Amino acid sequence: MSVRLRGGRHRNPPEYRPEPKPKVLVEPPRPPIKLTPLIACSPETDPDVLWHIAREAPQLRKWLVANPAASPAMLEYIGQVGGPGVGEALCILLDSLDG
Template identity: 55%
Template sequence: MTIRENIKNYKASAMPPKPPIVLTAQVACCENTSKDALWHIAKNVPELRKWVVANPVADAKMLEYISQQGGPGVKQSLDVLLEAYEYAKNGD
Protein backbone atom coordinates (compact mmCIF):
# COMPACT_ATOMS: atom_id res chain seq x y z
CA MET A 1 0.00 0.00 0.00
CA THR A 2 1.35 3.40 -0.91
CA ILE A 3 1.73 6.28 1.51
CA ARG A 4 -1.05 8.12 -0.31
CA GLU A 5 -3.42 5.14 0.14
CA ASN A 6 -2.48 4.89 3.81
CA ILE A 7 -3.25 8.57 4.33
CA LYS A 8 -6.57 8.24 2.51
CA ASN A 9 -7.54 5.20 4.61
CA TYR A 10 -6.49 6.98 7.80
CA LYS A 11 -8.60 10.02 6.96
CA ALA A 12 -11.61 7.82 6.22
CA SER A 13 -11.23 5.90 9.47
CA ALA A 14 -10.58 9.06 11.49
CA MET A 15 -13.98 10.50 10.64
CA PRO A 16 -16.45 10.22 13.50
CA PRO A 17 -19.46 7.99 12.88
CA LYS A 18 -22.78 9.54 11.94
CA PRO A 19 -24.87 10.38 14.99
CA PRO A 20 -27.71 7.97 15.72
CA ILE A 21 -31.15 8.90 14.48
CA VAL A 22 -33.30 10.51 17.15
CA LEU A 23 -36.62 8.70 16.90
CA THR A 24 -39.46 11.21 16.79
CA ALA A 25 -42.99 11.34 15.39
CA GLN A 26 -41.59 13.22 12.39
CA VAL A 27 -39.09 10.43 11.67
CA ALA A 28 -41.79 7.77 12.08
CA CYS A 29 -44.14 9.33 9.52
CA CYS A 30 -41.53 10.64 7.04
CA GLU A 31 -41.58 8.78 3.73
CA ASN A 32 -37.77 9.12 3.51
CA THR A 33 -37.22 7.07 6.67
CA SER A 34 -35.78 3.66 5.83
CA LYS A 35 -37.91 0.55 6.25
CA ASP A 36 -35.30 -0.79 8.68
CA ALA A 37 -35.80 2.26 10.89
CA LEU A 38 -39.59 1.92 10.63
CA TRP A 39 -39.40 -1.74 11.63
CA HIS A 40 -37.19 -0.78 14.58
CA ILE A 41 -39.80 1.75 15.68
CA ALA A 42 -42.63 -0.76 15.17
CA LYS A 43 -40.85 -3.37 17.28
CA ASN A 44 -39.28 -1.22 19.98
CA VAL A 45 -41.00 2.16 20.36
CA PRO A 46 -44.73 1.64 21.10
CA GLU A 47 -45.46 5.35 21.56
CA LEU A 48 -44.38 6.05 17.95
CA ARG A 49 -46.25 3.17 16.27
CA LYS A 50 -49.28 5.37 15.59
CA TRP A 51 -47.03 7.64 13.51
CA VAL A 52 -45.66 4.73 11.46
CA VAL A 53 -49.28 4.00 10.49
CA ALA A 54 -49.36 7.47 8.88
CA ASN A 55 -46.22 6.76 6.85
CA PRO A 56 -47.01 6.06 3.17
CA VAL A 57 -44.04 3.65 3.04
CA ALA A 58 -45.51 1.36 5.72
CA ASP A 59 -46.65 -1.79 3.95
CA ALA A 60 -49.42 -4.23 4.86
CA LYS A 61 -47.04 -6.53 6.77
CA MET A 62 -45.80 -3.65 8.92
CA LEU A 63 -49.33 -2.36 9.56
CA GLU A 64 -50.48 -5.87 10.52
CA TYR A 65 -47.58 -6.19 12.96
CA ILE A 66 -48.37 -2.80 14.50
CA SER A 67 -52.06 -3.73 14.71
CA GLN A 68 -51.22 -6.92 16.59
CA GLN A 69 -48.76 -5.22 18.94
CA GLY A 70 -50.94 -2.22 19.72
CA GLY A 71 -49.72 0.82 21.58
CA PRO A 72 -50.92 4.30 22.48
CA GLY A 73 -53.17 5.66 19.72
CA VAL A 74 -52.59 2.72 17.35
CA LYS A 75 -56.24 1.68 17.09
CA GLN A 76 -57.35 5.24 16.38
CA SER A 77 -54.63 5.70 13.75
CA LEU A 78 -55.58 2.47 12.00
CA ASP A 79 -59.26 3.47 12.11
CA VAL A 80 -58.45 6.79 10.42
CA LEU A 81 -56.32 5.03 7.79
CA LEU A 82 -59.05 2.50 7.00
CA GLU A 83 -61.69 5.25 6.81
CA ALA A 84 -59.47 7.16 4.38
CA TYR A 85 -59.08 4.04 2.22
CA GLU A 86 -62.84 3.52 2.19
CA TYR A 87 -63.45 7.18 1.33
CA ALA A 88 -60.93 7.05 -1.51
CA LYS A 89 -62.44 3.81 -2.80
CA ASN A 90 -66.11 4.80 -2.57
CA GLY A 91 -65.93 8.57 -2.71
CA ASP A 92 -68.42 9.04 0.14
Protein backbone atom coordinates in the same frame (compact mmCIF):
# COMPACT_ATOMS: atom_id res chain seq x y z
CA MET B 1 27.52 6.06 0.69
CA SER B 2 27.57 3.77 -2.30
CA VAL B 3 26.96 0.07 -2.74
CA ARG B 4 29.55 -2.03 -4.50
CA LEU B 5 28.14 -4.23 -7.27
CA ARG B 6 29.74 -7.19 -9.09
CA GLY B 7 32.44 -6.19 -11.43
CA GLY B 8 33.62 -3.40 -9.16
CA ARG B 9 30.93 -0.93 -10.14
CA HIS B 10 29.34 1.32 -7.54
CA ARG B 11 25.74 2.33 -7.23
CA ASN B 12 24.11 4.85 -4.89
CA PRO B 13 21.34 3.39 -2.71
CA PRO B 14 17.85 4.63 -3.46
CA GLU B 15 16.87 7.74 -1.58
CA TYR B 16 14.68 7.04 1.45
CA ARG B 17 11.15 8.38 0.96
CA PRO B 18 8.67 7.64 3.73
CA GLU B 19 5.30 6.49 2.50
CA PRO B 20 2.24 8.43 3.64
CA LYS B 21 -0.07 6.62 6.00
CA PRO B 22 -2.85 4.82 4.15
CA LYS B 23 -6.28 6.37 4.39
CA VAL B 24 -8.81 4.67 6.60
CA LEU B 25 -11.02 2.50 4.42
CA VAL B 26 -13.92 2.35 6.82
CA GLU B 27 -15.92 5.48 7.53
CA PRO B 28 -17.19 6.01 11.05
CA PRO B 29 -20.87 5.21 11.57
CA ARG B 30 -23.42 7.96 11.25
CA PRO B 31 -24.63 9.40 14.54
CA PRO B 32 -27.75 7.81 15.96
CA ILE B 33 -31.06 9.11 14.67
CA LYS B 34 -33.31 10.70 17.25
CA LEU B 35 -36.63 8.91 16.81
CA THR B 36 -39.45 11.43 16.53
CA PRO B 37 -42.99 11.44 15.11
CA LEU B 38 -41.62 13.27 12.05
CA ILE B 39 -39.12 10.45 11.39
CA ALA B 40 -41.85 7.84 11.90
CA CYS B 41 -44.28 9.36 9.41
CA SER B 42 -41.79 10.54 6.77
CA PRO B 43 -41.85 8.49 3.53
CA GLU B 44 -38.14 9.34 3.15
CA THR B 45 -37.17 7.38 6.27
CA ASP B 46 -35.26 4.18 5.57
CA PRO B 47 -37.46 1.06 5.90
CA ASP B 48 -35.00 -0.47 8.38
CA VAL B 49 -35.50 2.55 10.65
CA LEU B 50 -39.28 2.23 10.30
CA TRP B 51 -39.12 -1.43 11.34
CA HIS B 52 -36.91 -0.50 14.28
CA ILE B 53 -39.55 2.00 15.38
CA ALA B 54 -42.28 -0.62 14.93
CA ARG B 55 -40.41 -3.10 17.14
CA GLU B 56 -38.79 -0.84 19.72
CA ALA B 57 -40.78 2.41 20.06
CA PRO B 58 -44.44 1.70 20.88
CA GLN B 59 -45.14 5.40 21.52
CA LEU B 60 -44.31 6.13 17.85
CA ARG B 61 -46.21 3.26 16.22
CA LYS B 62 -49.33 5.39 15.62
CA TRP B 63 -47.19 7.69 13.48
CA LEU B 64 -46.06 4.77 11.32
CA VAL B 65 -49.70 4.23 10.38
CA ALA B 66 -49.66 7.73 8.83
CA ASN B 67 -46.53 6.94 6.79
CA PRO B 68 -47.37 6.23 3.12
CA ALA B 69 -44.18 4.14 2.90
CA ALA B 70 -45.32 1.74 5.66
CA SER B 71 -45.75 -1.70 4.12
CA PRO B 72 -48.88 -3.80 4.64
CA ALA B 73 -46.73 -6.24 6.65
CA MET B 74 -45.62 -3.40 8.93
CA LEU B 75 -49.20 -2.20 9.41
CA GLU B 76 -50.29 -5.74 10.23
CA TYR B 77 -47.46 -6.08 12.76
CA ILE B 78 -48.37 -2.75 14.36
CA GLY B 79 -52.01 -3.83 14.53
CA GLN B 80 -51.02 -7.01 16.32
CA VAL B 81 -48.60 -5.53 18.86
CA GLY B 82 -50.58 -2.33 19.44
CA GLY B 83 -49.38 0.67 21.36
CA PRO B 84 -50.70 4.05 22.51
CA GLY B 85 -53.08 5.43 19.86
CA VAL B 86 -52.49 2.61 17.37
CA GLY B 87 -56.10 1.41 17.33
CA GLU B 88 -57.44 4.89 16.67
CA ALA B 89 -54.81 5.54 13.97
CA LEU B 90 -55.68 2.28 12.20
CA CYS B 91 -59.41 3.12 12.37
CA ILE B 92 -58.74 6.51 10.79
CA LEU B 93 -56.64 4.88 8.07
CA LEU B 94 -59.28 2.25 7.30
CA ASP B 95 -62.09 4.85 7.29
CA SER B 96 -60.13 6.95 4.82
CA LEU B 97 -59.76 3.94 2.52
CA ASP B 98 -63.53 3.23 2.65
CA GLY B 99 -64.46 6.78 1.65
